[in-house]
Amino acid sequence: MLHQVPSWTNWAGNASCAPARIARPRSVDEVCTGIAATDAAMRVAGAGHSFAPLVATDGLLLDLAEIAGVVRVDAAAGVATVRAGTRISALGAPLRAAGVGLANQGDVDVQAIAGAIATGTHGAGGFGSLATMVRGLRVVLPDGSVAHQDGAAAFALGMLGVIVEVDLAVVPAYRLHERTWHCAYADARAHWDEAAATARNHEFFWLPLHDRCVFKSFTATDAPVSAAVAGREAAPGTVERYLKPERVDWSDRIYPSLRDERFVEMEYAIPAESAWEVLDDVRSLMRDRHPELTWAVEFRQQAGDGLALSPTAGRDVVTISLHAAPADAWQPGFAAAERLCRAAGGRPHWGKLRAIGDEELASLYPRIDEVRAARRLVDPAGRFLNAYLRPLFG
Ligand SMILES: Cc1cc2nc3c(=O)[nH]c(=O)nc-3n(C[C@H](O)[C@H](O)[C@H](O)COP(=O)(O)OP(=O)(O)OC[C@H]3O[C@@H](n4cnc5c(N)ncnc54)[C@H](O)[C@@H]3O)c2cc1C
Structure with missing residues (x-):
């Protein structure tokens, strides 16, 4: 029998990797136990719609496609809580049924919401990116514990924890x-x-x-x-x-x-x-x-x-x-x-x-040291880094 080697490729086909293991947890508990059970490097895959090799790892690759769905909508407060692996396309109907929607979206809606906010995915018009709509996050840390982070941690390329739930600002449906x-x-x-x-x-x-x-x-x-x-x-x-x-x-x-x-x-x-x-x-x-x-x-x-x-x-x-x-x-x-x-x-x-x-890129961000410090605090061993991110944030 042929031994199947796990592999992952992005949508464009220009970035790929051979992770030691790909895990598809079905609950937040499974995310926590899966992370706590290993000290391997790890990355999370959204829908693989980044062209940069952000997801590539030779360690553990987490695919949160099953951690999906709208948890609750508070239309009066203008906040919807959604699970991290939810594709943006799967947010539209349930949010609309609750009388709300996202203030803006990008050119496609196939991304996972956590993947889209992690890279600052944006649409057209004088709006902020989807990351600016994040009011809070639930993340799993390298020791398998769950923590709450504020919206400022959303745009972090997957380096500040495995996002499992997102509180998103919403507006009346339009x-x-x-x-x-x-x-x-x-x-x-x-x-x-x-x-x-x-x-x-x-x-x-x-x-x-x-x-x-x-x-x-x-x-x-x-x-x-x-x-x-x-x-x-x-x-x-x-x-x-x-x-x-x-x-x-x-x-x-x-x-x-x-x-x-x-x-x-x-x-x-x-x-x-x-x-x-x-x-x-x-x-x-x-x-x-x-x-x-x-x-x-x-x-x-x-x-x-x-x-x-x-x-x-x-x-x-x-x-x-x-x-x-x-x-x-x-x-x-x-x-x-x-x-x-x-x-x-x-x-x-x-x-x-x-x-x-890398050096010139880092020089464009006056606050990059804040991100580096936050990353070291959350993940001192650098388990959430990969070869693409380590030179910038390691
Ligand atoms: C056809 C196409 C159209 C696009 N249109 C636009 C556009 O209009 N506007 C725009 O700004 N960009 C656009 N992009 C870029 C795309 O939106 C971003 O690259 C986005 O990050 C892709 O989301 P994803 O779910 O595929 O995430 P991935 O590419 O899979 O991952 C992106 C990052 O998010 C991290 N991540 C994913 N899930 C989690 C999680 N649960 N916890 C922690 N980190 C996580 C990954 O580790 C990685 O660092 C487009 C790309 C394509 C291919």
Whole structure:
């Protein structure tokens, strides 16, 4: 009989590992006893939608997919308590049934809520990331005990304990009216200003093959939900991929896009005042020197926050994201775009790809020593670190 070696690969297929063991606990007690029973290194996997090798370990890999579901909703207080492994897609219906929803969501909803908050996953519009919505956490520590942490510990890349439950700020359930349209790059700025003045959330994708931008805007509405239209995913780099029929739906059903075709991605949060200049430079770079990068560039606004590891800490930003097929030669183009983003004071998304070295990355975070100290206190033996995180936080 063949001996099956445990293995794990992320969604994009660019990060993988061979853990000594993969455990799928079905209760918090099982998480506690599993952790207490070993002194091995360990990492937790969410939905594997990070491009950076955050989850990789040769020790114990915990998959909390079974620690899922909404525990309780206090609509009056605006707080929902949810289990860590719950996919964002599984939060929508039960929260809506309780009359609430998330104030914002990212481009897809397949992530585990704990994975999404751990890396500061964000959506479009002047909102904070999902990590800024965390009011409290229940985590399991390396000795198997359960502790309560405040919301500031949410954005910690899985280094401050195994999150088992999250208290999330929620808002009254709402519907959105989605509109998409395209325009020439030269007209994008005027469209951006107009969308900013009228929409609740707005963003656009610049398509290098066509030098056009496809805008997406959401406005809050009391209009009834539109009839469902079957979704399909058009080819990367095409205008059609981002154009959708105009529609109204509940927020949790309208935010997520279909992203079946695998890709890799880099993203920088740029101080808002420099964002257009950086986009102009990235566009020239891709057209003149890196025509092999044919996938869309995404341009989204995000509010500043006070979280130590947040790329948006202390300032409002615009995020600029480059995408490519995993098999494409994306490395030189991504690295060149990063240099432009860094020159403008940008910081990379922790869940996405980066070429910037560890030392320079650490220097972008004035409060990184606070995180290092908190990590040492929670996990003196460094069991929650891996090869990617140790040089930064060990
Ligand atoms: C198709 C696609 C679309 C995306 N869209 C967006 C977007 O719109 N906006 C955006 O900001 N990002 C986006 N991302 C990035 C993605 O949201 C983040 O990388 C996110 O962290 C992935 O969540 P996950 O559940 O897959 O976590 P994983 O990638 O599995 O893990 C991420 C981190 O969370 C930790 N973690 C997971 N569960 C726990 C737990 N229970 N306790 C402690 N730590 C834990 C892991 O150890 C790891 O450090 C996208 C990625 C893809 C592939």
